[in-house]
Amino acid sequence: xxxxxxxxxxxxxxxxxxxxGPILSTFLSLSRNIEGFQFPATASANILESVAELTLAAMHxxxxxxxxxxxxxxxxxxxxxxxxxxxxxxxxMDHSQTDIAACRVFVCAEDGSTSILLNGDxxxxxxxxxxxxxxxxxWDRMSTLESALARHLRFAFHPRFGYLTGSxxxxxxxxxxxxxxxxxxxxxxxxxxxxxxxxxDAGLAAAPYFPVxxxxxxxxxxxxxxxxxxxxxxxxxxxxxxxxxxISREEERTRAELINRQKLLFLNACGRAYxxxxxxxxxxxxxxxxxxxxxxxxADSGVFRHFTRQDWAELLLECQPAHLCCSxxxxxxxxxxxxxxxxxxxxxLNGPEAAPETGDETET
Amino acid sequence: MMLCQICKAxxxxxxxxxxxxxxxxxxxxxxxxxxxxxxxxxxxxNSHFHEMLERLTQxxxxxxxxxxxxxxEQKQQEEEETADLxxxxxxxxxxxxxxxxxxxxxxxxxxxxxxxxxxxxxxxHGSVHSGKTxxxxxxxxxxxxxxxxxxxxxxxERIRKGxxxxxxxxxxxxxxxxxxxxxxIEAELKTAELIPDESAxxxxxxxxxxxxxxxxx
Numbered sequence: 001x002x003x004x005x006x007x008x009x010x011x012x013x014x015x016x017x018x019x020x021g022p023i024l025s026t027f028l029s030l031s032r033n034i035e036g037f038q039f040p041a042t043a044s045a046n047i048l049e050s051v052a053e054l055t056l057a058a059m060h061x062x063x064x065x066x067x068x069x070x071x072x073x074x075x076x077x078x079x080x081x082x083x084x085x086x087x088x089x090x091x092x093m094d095h096s097q098t099d100i101a102a103c104r105v106f107v108c109a110e111d112g113s114t115s116i117l118l119n120g121d122x123x124x125x126x127x128x129x130x131x132x133x134x135x136x137x138x139w140d141r142m143s144t145l146e147s148a149l150a151r152h153l154r155f156a157f158h159p160r161f162g163y164l165t166g167s168x169x170x171x172x173x174x175x176x177x178x179x180x181x182x183x184x185x186x187x188x189x190x191x192x193x194x195x196x197x198x199x200x201d202a203g204l205a206a207a208p209y210f211p212v213x214x215x216x217x218x219x220x221x222x223x224x225x226x227x228x229x230x231x232x233x234x235x236x237x238x239x240x241x242x243x244x245x246x247i248s249r250e251e252e253r254t255r256a257e258l259i260n261r262q263k264l265l266f267l268n269a270c271g272r273a274y275x276x277x278x279x280x281x282x283x284x285x286x287x288x289x290x291x292x293x294x295x296x297x298x299a300d301s302g303v304f305r306h307f308t309r310q311d312w313a314e315l316l317l318e319c320q321p322a323h324l325c326c327s328x329x330x331x332x333x334x335x336x337x338x339x340x341x342x343x344x345x346x347x348x349l350n351g352p353e354a355a356p357e358t359g360d361e362t363e364t
Numbered sequence: 365m366m367l368c369q370i371c372k373a374x375x376x377x378x379x380x381x382x383x384x385x386x387x388x389x390x391x392x393x394x395x396x397x398x399x400x401x402x403x404x405x406x407x408x409x410n411s412h413f414h415e416m417l418e419r420l421t422q423x424x425x426x427x428x429x430x431x432x433x434x435x436x437e438q439k440q441q442e443e444e445e446t447a448d449l450x451x452x453x454x455x456x457x458x459x460x461x462x463x464x465x466x467x468x469x470x471x472x473x474x475x476x477x478x479x480x481x482x483x484x485x486x487x488x489h490g491s492v493h494s495g496k497t498x499x500x501x502x503x504x505x506x507x508x509x510x511x512x513x514x515x516x517x518x519x520x521e522r523i524r525k526g527x528x529x530x531x532x533x534x535x536x537x538x539x540x541x542x543x544x545x546x547x548x549i550e551a552e553l554k555t556a557e558l559i560p561d562e563s564a565x566x567x568x569x570x571x572x573x574x575x576x577x578x579x580x581x
Contacts, residue, residue, distance in 0.1 A: 035470065038454050042468035046521055050514040057510050121466070143496065154502045156470035161484070162493025164470045168484050171473075173495045203489055230490020 003326050006072050006108070007083045010090070011326045013112045015313040017180060019132030021300065022248040024180040024220075024313070026134045027091055028142050031122040031165045031174040032149075033156040039166040040101070040119045048103035048119045055118050056105065058152035067145050070111065076104030082331065085322035087115070091129055091180075097121060114145075121166050122174075124149070133244060135177060135237040143233070162229060172229030177237055179244045180209060184219040184297045185254040186247075195247060196221065202243055203227045210289055210320075218289030218316070223247075259301055270298035270356055278349040280342040284334070288319045288341055303356050311348070318344055367482065368394035369435050370401070375486045380420060389436045451475040513553060520549050 003011075017024040033039055037051050056073065058064060077100050079087075087093035090112060097120035107116040117125040126145060130138045156164040162172040170176070186192035196206040206223050208216030223244055225236055259266050273294035277283075283291075292315060299307045317323050319341050325332050328340055368376045369392050376392035393401075449458035452475055456468030461480075467473065473480060485491045523542050530539040 033470065038469045039467065041464065041466040042454055042456055044521065046517045050517050053510055053513060057507055146496070147499070150498050150502070152503055155498050157498050158470070158473055158493075160492055161473055162495065162497075164473055166466045168467065168473075168480060169465075169487060171484060172488065172493045175495075227487070227489035229484065229488035229493055232495040 002080055002082045002331055003086070003329065004074060004079055004083050006074060007079065007086060008326060008329075009110060010092070010108060010112045011086055011323060013110070014310065015090070015317045016112070016129045016131045017313040017316055018309045020309070022182045022251045023133040023244060024182055025091075025132065026130045026138055027127065027178040027180070028135075028138050029094070029125060029127040029176045029178075030142055030146055031163070031170050031176075032124040032126070032146070032153075033164060033166070034123050035154040035156045037123065040121065040123065041166050045102035051123045052103050052105050052118045054153065055124055055149075058149055059107070059116075061148075061152055063151065064145070064148040067148055068107075068109065068114070071107055071109050071114070073105055073107045076100060076106050076117075079106060082322055082325050086326055089317060089320045089322050092127065093117065094120070094125070094127075097125065114141075122170075133179065133241055133248075135241050136234075139233060139237055169226075170228050172227075173231075173233050173236070175228060175233050175236070176224055177240055178222050178224040179240070181221050181223055181244060181248065181251075182219055182293065182296060183221060183247070183251050184293050185258050186251050187219050188258065189254050191254075195250070196223075199223065199243070202239075204240065204243065210285070212286040217286040218293040220289070220293070255297065255301065266301075267303065267356070269294050270303045273298070274304070274349065274356055277345040280345060282335070282338040283342045283345070284338055285320060285341070288345070289316070292316055292319070298356060315345070315348060366392050367486070368392065368397050369439070370394075370397040390439075391435060449476065449479070516549055516553055520546060520553075523549070 019025055034051055034054060037043065038047050040048060040051075043051075059068065059071075081098075084093060084098040087106075087108075088095055088098060092108060092112060092115040093106070094117075097117055101119065103119050105118040107118070109115070113129055115127045117127070126142060128138050128142050158164055163174040165171050165174050183192050186195060199206050203226050204223055205226050206221050208214075209220035209222050210217040223240070225240060231239075273291040276291050277288070277295065292312065295304065295307065296312050298304050299309070299312055318327065321332075321337055324337050324340050324344070327344075332340065366376050368374045371394060374394035374396060376394055378393050378395060378398050380391040380393070381388060450456065451468055451472040453471035454468035456472055458476060458479065461467055461472070461476070467476070467480075481491070523546055527539055527542040527546065530536075530542060
């Protein structure tokens with residue numbers, strides 16, 4: 001068995017990358033440490049065991065537990081590397097916190113909306129995901145959970161530095177806000193690089209969601225804050241929402257321009273992407289993501305009327321390595337993955353409902 | 365992030381490496397100083413590396429006060445100054461922190477004092493926290509079993525340190541005694557499993573509901 005039954009259960013749930021328009025989803029993570037205990041980077045297994053026990057006991061208090069319905073907990077060491085890869089693909093676990101280490105405990109909601117890692121980089125790492133641009137609602141949910149935990153656990157806090165974390169880059173609020181955004185049109189117009197570079201001036205950073213040789217496969221980017229000290233959580237979140245919305249509007253404007261000016265080329269790209277995915281027998285992840293990116297562009301613009309955001313988001317996850325292994329329930333080599341990925345696309349796209357409705361393209 | 369080695373005020377964003385007789389010297393400077401010293405023109409990222417290197421060599425020849433060797437010495441001196449900087453609570457050294465970017469405990473933030481403050485000021489939006497604060501009071505812990513095990517583990521830590529010390533002093537009788545105490549505490553702690561290992565998931569809620577329906581029908 002290469003996947004834990006609990007993780008398979010989470011994998012069977014629908015994805016959260018289904019936002020309307022270019023902003024696909026919002027991820028929030030909050031780092032906290034318990035006062036009087038060394039941070040995980042230097043603490044002995046003994047100390048970390050106490051931390052895990054204290055936190056789990058706090059989480060079982062009625063007021064906290066009522067906020068965490070359908071949560072399950074697994075010792076991190078019981079998760080296989082495939083389990084952890086799958087959780088990373090679903091954005092429920094951080095790349096940097098996948099290593100097996102002493103007394104790590106993974107807690108997760110069955111619907112995949114909330115995950116908690118104990119003894120990762122910090123004692124407690126709360127993480128929440130939501131579709132679309134949803135800072136305010138997600139922060140409300142997270143803040144309520146944090147406040148409930150704070151009633152039972154004394155968090156390491158400094159009047160000047162705020163909440164103390166293992167890495168000084170998170171000190172202050174301990175809050176990391178990330179938006180997953182899809183920017184194909186800005187990429188085609190050549191302005192994307194400059195726009196994303198300018199984020200640095202606002203204290204934000206953009207990273208590819210699926211980096212392939214330094215490029216973002218599928219035109220998917222993660223935009224997150226680089227600073228955590230000196231700005232209130234709500235202020236940062238609203239400021240980021242404004243910036244990300246502005247980029248999204250620019251993307252939509254560029255899309256409209258692209259379609260108006262070069263409709264034939266646009267339809268050609270959509271039809272080719274559809275044709276590739278529908279007829280492929282062997283396809284690597286990056287190529288699949290690039291084709292899916294154009295399919296999404298087409299779907300958002302009404303070319304694929306019956307190919308929904310939900311269908312797209314499901315395919316986006318299903319075509320990734322760990323999800324493919326999970327659906328076949330075995331370890332697969334890259335070539336085998338390419339084969340099963342292609343089969344999956346052919347199965348999903350071969351019905352007449354997914355076909356593009358190009359209208360009368362001879363007009364253009 | 366580090367400060368510019370020339371003005372010591374701005375963050376150093378330009379890093380120039382020079383290899384002389386097989387020895388690597390590195391210069392970390394801010395764009396302003398680089399501009400002043402004619403090291404780069406405009407945006408550093410746009411400048412061609414070879415062009416930069418040429419300018420650098422020229423600048424070294426022209427400018428009397430820019431001596432890489434001197435700066436390198438200064439840097440070494442700084443490193444020596446911080447060599448024994450160490451957190452008195454968890455023992456994490458400043459060098460260990462610089463290496464992996466992680467402090468060892470909450471006290472490190474006080475113990476590393478000015479140095480960590482400078483780093484935080486450079487990398488963060490501000491230097492004073494604004495936002496959520498913890499509640500005034502935290503409910504006292506009510507589960508005596510949890511508190512007891514935490515105390516036992518704390519004692520275990522203490523005894524382990526004592527054991528290392530007695531072995532170092534070659535007090536083997538005492539060491540044997542401590543070892544026995546460790547074994548006893550470990551056995552006591554083992555009785556409580558943190559999370560029971562589950563080989564299969566619990567009955568999913570769906571099934572429970574199905575059973576309920578069957579009963580009512």
